[in-house]
Amino acid sequence: MSAPEKPLRRDAERNRQLILQAGRELFAERGLAVSLDDVAARAGVGVGTVYRRFPHREALVDALFEHRIDELVVNAEQALALDDPWESIVHLLEGYMELQAGDRSFGPVVLTDAHGRGGLDRARIKLKPVVDQIVLRAQGAGVLRSDFAPTDIPTIILMVSQVQNAARDVAPQVWRRQLAIVLDGLRPSRDGTREMGADAVDAMDVPQMMRAAFETPGKG
């Protein structure tokens, strides 16, 4: 990754790690919209230090997401490697949501091309054929509704992510319910329902969920 760089002085390297850790935490909690000043504060270093190490916010994002992107591709490939075509679909969607759980910045970075550079695009290019194959195979086997299209995958991911983000504070697992419902909706027909895997949102928490859904959702 950062191979041909000349090594930093020991204190500098320590600070770099502190900044990365702070960035990881803050991005996960509040999304990409956090200021580098905030990152500096959380890391316990001065802003100047952050800017010396990461000239743009992009640079920090890149450093943080370098390896997370690969996890995405691995997940899709694992899914495709499964014998059962339906379980491929389940693994693809569930695996994505698991990767994203607890990190408010994951979606914006991974799903749009507005952050980071080549690495992401490369991942996306790798991903598409794998996803297409998973979908086609499942339809061929008659376990996925025939009117389903490959682009419904990102659309569904976007949809379930919204629940994941909005409910993060009140019911961090509810997305499993909605995903179960969606998965049941993807079958051509079925007898019985999929296990929901999480309790519903408490009625008292709905307002807070809605508030979270609509306030400064993470910028771009």
Next chain:
Amino acid sequence: MSAPEKPLRRDAERNRQLILQAGRELFAERGLAVSLDDVAARAGVGVGTVYRRFPHREALVDALFEHRIDELVVNAEQALALDDPWESIVHLLEGYMELQAGDRSFGPVVLTDAHGRGGLDRARIKLKPVVDQIVLRAQGAGVLRSDFAPTDIPTIILMVSQVQNAARDVAPQVWRRQLAIVLDGLRPSRDGTREMGADAVDAMDVPQMMRAAFETPGKG
């Protein structure tokens, strides 16, 4: 509504209408985050005029959503009035989404308590028992999965709204697909699938949809 107010001069009333119209359009297009300066510009009046008529942004929002709220309640009551318990669920969800279609500000105003005043809360208070009744009746009739909870209704609405908003520019009807999938997922069991009612997003448009999903989604 605005009954005990003394009538405005003719030009003032005309401007008030221009401002309302401009607000309606801009809120629908860009969400609640638009500045009152922008509203003034679109209306073709000065900012001062806007602030004279609507001291806070709230006042403008209130005036605009006064009657839209009632539509919500009417929709739920219509749904409950249907004979078929399953069609009640369909009407409730589909009706809500239709009301919201094409208006980026509808969700934030209607689903959270961060805008407007009493009217909304009153509507919500009226709504809850109706929704509960619709859900219970459908479950009693065995047409809705038994592990479904009333709070899954707002959660699903939130989820499908995300698609509606993100795809507004590239595929304004796609939400019908995702709603069809979700509805199919709500049955205890079934044979065959619901008509999707719209084409999938074109693969080329996915990036734009994602961008729309994550850039300044309308504030709170």
Next chain:
DNA sequence: TCAAAGTGGAGGAGCAATCTCTACTTCGGC
């Protein structure tokens, strides 16, 4: 030991929204 490397954080620059203020325009009752 000391030059090179690194640091902190006050503060300047930029931006965008809110809201005020007043010289001017328009309305409409008489």
Next chain:
DNA sequence: GCCGAAGTAGAGATTGCTCCTCCACTTTGA
């Protein structure tokens, strides 16, 4: 058609951010 009350435009003051620079100081390690 006059004229005072009502209404208007929009420049700019105010506020509240974030980004990013700069340099006197500290730390490191050959």
